[in-house]
Amino acid sequence: xxxxxxxxxDFAIEPVADYIRGKxxxxxxxxxxxxxxxxxxxxxxxxxxxxxxxxxxxPGISEVSAAGGLSSHFSQRWILxxxxxAHGG
Numbered sequence: 001x002x003x004x005x006x007x008x009x010d011f012a013i014e015p016v017a018d019y020i021r022g023k024x025x026x027x028x029x030x031x032x033x034x035x036x037x038x039x040x041x042x043x044x045x046x047x048x049x050x051x052x053x054x055x056x057x058x059p060g061i062s063e064v065s066a067a068g069g070l071s072s073h074f075s076q077r078w079i080l081x082x083x084x085x086a087h088g089g
Contacts, residue, residue, distance in 0.1 A: 034058035
């Protein structure tokens with residue numbers, strides 16, 4: 001069983017989470033970037049992370065520090081990034 005983290009503030013992701021759970025995987029969902037920031041180490045050690053990149057920045061975090069990350073902890077990780085963009089009609 002894989003550990004999969006979903007970081008998304010949109011409830012439209014819930015059917016995706018349910019489908020993945022139905023396939024026997026452990027899905028942990030964070031509904032805000034602030035919640036996810038408190039769990040960066042666990043998310044980085046997951047088998048897969050599905051992250052909404054268009055979320056509201058948490059209060060107290062500047063645009064510059066939001067781009068910084070924890071590079072020393074994650075420097076040994078390979079990250080495959082895929083970006084999908086959907087626009088409402």
